[in-house]
Amino acid sequence: MALLIELLVMAALGALGWLGGQSAVAHALAKAAAISATEVRTVEQIHAQTQRSCVFFAAGIAALILGRLVSARRGVVNIPSPLIMPATCAALAIGFALQMGYGDPLHRTLWPGPEFAKGVGLAGGAAAVILMLPWDPVALTGPLHAVLPALMVGVFVALALFGSGTELAEDTRINLGGFQPLELVKLAFVLFLGHSLGRRAVKLRHQRERILGLYFPRKRLLVPAVLVFIVLFVSFVLVKDLGPLLILSILFLTLFYVVTRSAGWVVTALVVVALLVTVAIHVPAVSGSPKVALRMKMWLDPWTNAQPNGDQIALSRWAIAAGYVHGQGLGYAPAWALPAGHTDLVQAHLAEELGTVGFVLYLLCIAAVAGQGLIVGALNRTPERVVTAVGLAALLVTQWLVIFSGTTQLLPLTGVPVPFLSFGKTSTVTFVLVAAMLARLSEDGRAREMTPELAELRRGSLAVLAAVLVVIGIGVVVAVQEGIVRAEATSVQGVITLLAPEPGYPHGRVTERYDPRLENIASRIPRGYIVDREGRLIAGVDESGKRTYPLGDAMGTLLGPPDPIVLRPLWMLERLLEAKVRGYPERPDGHAVWLAREPEGGERLLFIVNVQEERPEDRARAEAMAGGAPVRLLPLPAPDFRPLVWILRVGGRGRDAAIAKVAANTASRTAHLTLDARLQGAVSQILRRAATKGKAAAAVVLDVNTGEVLARAQWPDFNPGDPSLRERLEDPQFATRDLKFTGYYGAWPDKTGFRGIYQGGSAAKLFTSVAAARAGLLGSGSACPAKAGPVFACVSRDARGPYFTRPGWYAPVHDISMDNPHGHIEFIKGLAVSCNVYFGQLGLQLGPEAFKKLVTDGLEMGWGGKWYDPGKPGSRDLALTAFGQHAAMMSVSQASRIAGTIGGGGIYRKCPPSMELGAPCEQKQLLPDAHLLTPVLAGMEQVMMNGTGRGLVKTPGVPPALRVYGKTGTADSIGIEEEKPWGIEVGVYGKPHSWFVSLSEPLKAAPTPCQPTVARRLAVAVVIPRGGLGSLGAGPAAIEVIQAAYKLGLYGPTQELESAAGVPPSAAPGTSPSPRISPSPTASSSPPRP
Incomplete structure (x- = not known):
C-alpha cells in the first residue's frame, strides 16, 4: 500500500509538472505579445514544441515510476525510503515549469525548457536502468574502482586542453563537446571514495590521536588526505572554476569524517579554508582567474563594486525579493531581468516566480532526498554502501549549498548547476542518478546484524544528517529573510556597475542600476x-x-530636465517635485563617483562617495589619485522606488491592471504651483529686454500676505524641451564645456536664489530699516509720518561725494559722487534719497548684534549662518553693511521676502522651494507690533514720490489704480573669477549691480498710504547684475512687472480698481490664453486643453 501511494504521488507530481509547464508557456507568450521585436518562432511552433517537451518530461517521470516499482518490489529487506523519488519528481516538476516559462520563446533564441525536458527524459531512462539492474551501484562500480581516478584526471586534462568557458566567464574550462563532464566527475568521485574509504573504514577508525580534546587522524594518514586536496587544487587551476574545488573538497572532508570520526580534522579543514578565503580576499589575483577575482569582489561588495558584470548578486537578490511570499507566477518573470535565471541563478528565478513559499518547498525536496539518503546510508549493511550513500546525499546537499550560498551572498558566487532545476542535460542526469542510486541502495540494504564498524559509521552518518538538517534549516531562514523580511530594502537598493565599452567611453561607463x-x-x-x-x-x-x-x-532653469542625466540642483522643480509628479522621490543618500579623464577618451573610476555634493577633501583625494588628469564628480541616479513596491507585489497577473490604474490617476501626480503662468511668461519677456543692460536679470513676485511666489524668472534661461539640451547634459564635460551656459551668468544656474546672491547695495538698506524698526529707533504709527527715527549729519563732501568717517578708519564711507550733502536728516529722508552716510551712522548706532539677531531669528541674507558677519562695533565694515556693502548680500528671493516682511506687518514668510500650492509656509513674527514698520513704508513711499525712484512713476509709469513703495539699489562689486567669461576684470570694481525692491497695492484696498497691512499687496524684486544704476536698470523692469500683474488682474479686477480710484478705465490687456488643466471629479484628470 505504501508503495502504491508513493507511485501515485510521483504520477500526480508529474501531472502537476505538465500543467505547470503549459501554464508557464501561456504566461510567457502573453508577456511576449506586448513586445515589438522580430519573432524567432511562431506561436504555433511554440505550442507544438511545448507538447513535445511535456511528452519528454512525462516519459522521464514514467521511467522513474517504473524503475521504482521494480526495485521496491524486488527487495526483501529494504530500508524504507518513500520520500526520495517523490521529492525528486517534485523538484523536477518545479524545474520543468520554470524552464518552460523562462525568457521570451517568441523573440529570443534561448528557450531552455525543451532541452530541460529532454534532460528529464534522458535522466529518467538512465535512472530506471540503475533501479532495475540486479546490481547496486557499489557492486556495479567495484571492478572499476581502480580506473575511476584515471578517468577523473583524464577529464580535467581534457578540459584544460580542449575545454571552453561560458559567455560571462570565458576564462573557465568547464564545457567539453556540448556538455559539462565535471558533473559526472563529481559522481565518479563519490563512488571512488565510497570504495576506497569504505574498505579502509575499520583501519581508519582506529588510526586516531586525541589532541586538545579533539580526535585527529594519525600523521601517516594525513599525507594521502593532503595529497587529495593538492590534486583538487590542481584541478581548480586547470579548469579555473572555484565551484568544483569547493564541492569536491567538502565531499572528501565529510566522508573522511564519517569514516574516521575525527572532529579535529573538520576543525582544521575549516581553519585552512578560512585562511585560503582570507588570502583570496586580500590578493584576488592569486586565483589566476579574472572570474574568480570578480566573484570575490561581488561577494565582499555586491552593491558598489563597480565591476563589469559585477551586478550578478544584485540581480539574484532583486529576483528573490520580487517574489515575496507567493511569487509573480509561472512565466511572469521578465525575460531581461535575470540573465542567468536558467542556470547559476535559477534558485532566484524560482523565488521570483513561486515566491518564498515555492523556494521553501524546493528546499524541503532537497532535505527529503538527502535526509532519506543519509538514513539509507546509516542503516546499510556494508561500509562501502554506507560511505557511498552518505557521499551521494552529501554531493546533493553540497552542490545545492554552494550555489545557494552564492545566490544569497553567504559565500562567493560559483557557477555550478542547481540540482534538478538548472538548464543542462548533464546536470539533470547526474542528480536524478544520485536519487536513483540512493533509492537502489535502500533495496536489500538493511544490515542483518550490527557490527562495531557499522555502528561507528552509523554515528558518523547521523552526525552528517544532523548537520544537513541544520544547513537546510538555515537555508529556509535565509530564504524567508531575503524573500520577505528584507525584500523591500533589497528591491529599492541600487548597484553600481561598469557598462560595456561604447563610443566615447572605451573603458566603459560607470552607472547605478536599479531593479529592472x-x-x-x-x-x-x-x-x-x-x-x-x-x-x-x-x-x-x-x-x-x-x-x-x-x-x-x-x-x-527653474523647472530643469525631467530625468537626472546630471545631478539637478536643489532649486529645480522637476527634482523637488519628483515624489509628486512621478509618484516616487529621490533618495537623500544617493551615490556619486569621482572620475578621471583618460588620454585615449572616456573616464576611469577613482572612488565612490555617499554624498552627491562636492566636498573639498574628496576633490583633493581625487586629484591626488588622478595624477594630473582632469577630475569631476558625477552624481548617480538615486530614485526611491518604495512607493512602487506594492505594484511589484501584485504579481504578474495583476500588474498591468495596477499600473494602468496608477497611470490613469494623473490627478494624484499633478503638482499645483503658487506661480501664475501668465505672469511668469510676461516677467520672462521683461527680463529678456532688461538683461541687455547688464549680464543677466532676475525677478521674483511675492504675495505679501501668504508668502507665495507668483513669478520667479530670470534671463538667460533655457527651454527644457530643446533636444540640444539633452546633448549638453550627456556631455561628460557638461559643467565646464560651455561656461556661458553653466557659468555664473549662464542659463543653467538659478539667479533668483542660491546662485544669484549679489551685493545688495542701497536695496539692502531695507534690511537695516527692519533692524532699526525692530530696535524701536523709528517710532510707530498708523499713517505715513513726515519724519521718523534719529537724525544724523550728512554735511561733509570731498571729490568722491558726501562722506562720513571715524577716527581709526582707513577710509571714509561715501555717497554717490553725483549727490550733494543732505544735511541733518532723519530716517524717512535718508531712505528716500538713499543716503549712505545716514545709514552708515544708523548701523553704528544699532551695533552688530541687531543685524546678527535679525538673521538668527530668520530674516535671510546671503548664505546665512556663520557666514553672516556685519562687522565689529564701531567698525567701517559695520557702516558698509548698514548701507548695502560688505555683508549686505542677497538674492532677489531674499529681497522680496524682506519687502514682504515690511509690507506684511513684520511677519517673515517663506514658502517651500517647491512652491506647491497649499504647502505650509514658514512664518516668523520678527516685530512685535506691525505699526513699527510704518516709518519704513513712509520712506519707501517717498522714494517714489521725491527720491531715487521718482522718475519711474511716469516712465514706465505706475498703473493709476495702484500705489507703489520702492527702493532702488546700485551695488558696487569687485569682479570675481566666475565673471571672467563675461569680460569682467577680476579684482577691479566694475559696473555696479542694479536693484529695485518694491511693494505695490491697489488704492481700493488702501485708501490711505502706509497702512501696516493691506488685503492685497505684492512684493517685486528685480536685479540686473552689472546693470548700472538701480533707477535706470532694475527700476523700469520692476515697474513693467507691476504693470503686467495689474493687467492680469492679480491686484483684483482692473475695471473695479480703476473705478474705485476714480480714474478712466484702461484697455483690457491682450493676453493669449494659456493651456489649463481641467478639474475632474474623478481620480484621474483630463488632459490639458487650450
Missing part, C-alpha cells in the same frame, strides 16, 4: 502635470510620455 522590474513599472507611469495656481499648464506630457513645455524658455 521597478524601473519598468516606473517607465510605464507617465510623469504628472505641473500647473499654476489656476490650473494653467506649465509642464505637460504628450501621448508618448514625453514632457511638453508651454512656457518654453520662460522657466527652464
Whole structure:
C-alpha cells in the first residue's frame, strides 16, 4: 500500500509538472505579445514544441515510476525510503515549469525548457536502468574502482586542453563537446571514495590521536588526505572554476569524517579554508582567474563594486525579493531581468516566480532526498554502501549549498548547476542518478546484524544528517529573510556597475542600476502635470510620455530636465517635485563617483562617495589619485522606488491592471504651483529686454500676505524641451564645456536664489530699516509720518561725494559722487534719497548684534549662518553693511521676502522651494507690533514720490489704480573669477549691480498710504547684475512687472480698481490664453486643453 501511494504521488507530481509547464508557456507568450521585436518562432511552433517537451518530461517521470516499482518490489529487506523519488519528481516538476516559462520563446533564441525536458527524459531512462539492474551501484562500480581516478584526471586534462568557458566567464574550462563532464566527475568521485574509504573504514577508525580534546587522524594518514586536496587544487587551476574545488573538497572532508570520526580534522579543514578565503580576499589575483577575482569582489561588495558584470548578486537578490511570499507566477518573470535565471541563478528565478513559499518547498525536496539518503546510508549493511550513500546525499546537499550560498551572498558566487532545476542535460542526469542510486541502495540494504564498524559509521552518518538538517534549516531562514523580511530594502537598493565599452567611453561607463522590474513599472507611469495656481499648464506630457513645455524658455532653469542625466540642483522643480509628479522621490543618500579623464577618451573610476555634493577633501583625494588628469564628480541616479513596491507585489497577473490604474490617476501626480503662468511668461519677456543692460536679470513676485511666489524668472534661461539640451547634459564635460551656459551668468544656474546672491547695495538698506524698526529707533504709527527715527549729519563732501568717517578708519564711507550733502536728516529722508552716510551712522548706532539677531531669528541674507558677519562695533565694515556693502548680500528671493516682511506687518514668510500650492509656509513674527514698520513704508513711499525712484512713476509709469513703495539699489562689486567669461576684470570694481525692491497695492484696498497691512499687496524684486544704476536698470523692469500683474488682474479686477480710484478705465490687456488643466471629479484628470 505504501508503495502504491508513493507511485501515485510521483504520477500526480508529474501531472502537476505538465500543467505547470503549459501554464508557464501561456504566461510567457502573453508577456511576449506586448513586445515589438522580430519573432524567432511562431506561436504555433511554440505550442507544438511545448507538447513535445511535456511528452519528454512525462516519459522521464514514467521511467522513474517504473524503475521504482521494480526495485521496491524486488527487495526483501529494504530500508524504507518513500520520500526520495517523490521529492525528486517534485523538484523536477518545479524545474520543468520554470524552464518552460523562462525568457521570451517568441523573440529570443534561448528557450531552455525543451532541452530541460529532454534532460528529464534522458535522466529518467538512465535512472530506471540503475533501479532495475540486479546490481547496486557499489557492486556495479567495484571492478572499476581502480580506473575511476584515471578517468577523473583524464577529464580535467581534457578540459584544460580542449575545454571552453561560458559567455560571462570565458576564462573557465568547464564545457567539453556540448556538455559539462565535471558533473559526472563529481559522481565518479563519490563512488571512488565510497570504495576506497569504505574498505579502509575499520583501519581508519582506529588510526586516531586525541589532541586538545579533539580526535585527529594519525600523521601517516594525513599525507594521502593532503595529497587529495593538492590534486583538487590542481584541478581548480586547470579548469579555473572555484565551484568544483569547493564541492569536491567538502565531499572528501565529510566522508573522511564519517569514516574516521575525527572532529579535529573538520576543525582544521575549516581553519585552512578560512585562511585560503582570507588570502583570496586580500590578493584576488592569486586565483589566476579574472572570474574568480570578480566573484570575490561581488561577494565582499555586491552593491558598489563597480565591476563589469559585477551586478550578478544584485540581480539574484532583486529576483528573490520580487517574489515575496507567493511569487509573480509561472512565466511572469521578465525575460531581461535575470540573465542567468536558467542556470547559476535559477534558485532566484524560482523565488521570483513561486515566491518564498515555492523556494521553501524546493528546499524541503532537497532535505527529503538527502535526509532519506543519509538514513539509507546509516542503516546499510556494508561500509562501502554506507560511505557511498552518505557521499551521494552529501554531493546533493553540497552542490545545492554552494550555489545557494552564492545566490544569497553567504559565500562567493560559483557557477555550478542547481540540482534538478538548472538548464543542462548533464546536470539533470547526474542528480536524478544520485536519487536513483540512493533509492537502489535502500533495496536489500538493511544490515542483518550490527557490527562495531557499522555502528561507528552509523554515528558518523547521523552526525552528517544532523548537520544537513541544520544547513537546510538555515537555508529556509535565509530564504524567508531575503524573500520577505528584507525584500523591500533589497528591491529599492541600487548597484553600481561598469557598462560595456561604447563610443566615447572605451573603458566603459560607470552607472547605478536599479531593479529592472521597478524601473519598468516606473517607465510605464507617465510623469504628472505641473500647473499654476489656476490650473494653467506649465509642464505637460504628450501621448508618448514625453514632457511638453508651454512656457518654453520662460522657466527652464527653474523647472530643469525631467530625468537626472546630471545631478539637478536643489532649486529645480522637476527634482523637488519628483515624489509628486512621478509618484516616487529621490533618495537623500544617493551615490556619486569621482572620475578621471583618460588620454585615449572616456573616464576611469577613482572612488565612490555617499554624498552627491562636492566636498573639498574628496576633490583633493581625487586629484591626488588622478595624477594630473582632469577630475569631476558625477552624481548617480538615486530614485526611491518604495512607493512602487506594492505594484511589484501584485504579481504578474495583476500588474498591468495596477499600473494602468496608477497611470490613469494623473490627478494624484499633478503638482499645483503658487506661480501664475501668465505672469511668469510676461516677467520672462521683461527680463529678456532688461538683461541687455547688464549680464543677466532676475525677478521674483511675492504675495505679501501668504508668502507665495507668483513669478520667479530670470534671463538667460533655457527651454527644457530643446533636444540640444539633452546633448549638453550627456556631455561628460557638461559643467565646464560651455561656461556661458553653466557659468555664473549662464542659463543653467538659478539667479533668483542660491546662485544669484549679489551685493545688495542701497536695496539692502531695507534690511537695516527692519533692524532699526525692530530696535524701536523709528517710532510707530498708523499713517505715513513726515519724519521718523534719529537724525544724523550728512554735511561733509570731498571729490568722491558726501562722506562720513571715524577716527581709526582707513577710509571714509561715501555717497554717490553725483549727490550733494543732505544735511541733518532723519530716517524717512535718508531712505528716500538713499543716503549712505545716514545709514552708515544708523548701523553704528544699532551695533552688530541687531543685524546678527535679525538673521538668527530668520530674516535671510546671503548664505546665512556663520557666514553672516556685519562687522565689529564701531567698525567701517559695520557702516558698509548698514548701507548695502560688505555683508549686505542677497538674492532677489531674499529681497522680496524682506519687502514682504515690511509690507506684511513684520511677519517673515517663506514658502517651500517647491512652491506647491497649499504647502505650509514658514512664518516668523520678527516685530512685535506691525505699526513699527510704518516709518519704513513712509520712506519707501517717498522714494517714489521725491527720491531715487521718482522718475519711474511716469516712465514706465505706475498703473493709476495702484500705489507703489520702492527702493532702488546700485551695488558696487569687485569682479570675481566666475565673471571672467563675461569680460569682467577680476579684482577691479566694475559696473555696479542694479536693484529695485518694491511693494505695490491697489488704492481700493488702501485708501490711505502706509497702512501696516493691506488685503492685497505684492512684493517685486528685480536685479540686473552689472546693470548700472538701480533707477535706470532694475527700476523700469520692476515697474513693467507691476504693470503686467495689474493687467492680469492679480491686484483684483482692473475695471473695479480703476473705478474705485476714480480714474478712466484702461484697455483690457491682450493676453493669449494659456493651456489649463481641467478639474475632474474623478481620480484621474483630463488632459490639458487650450
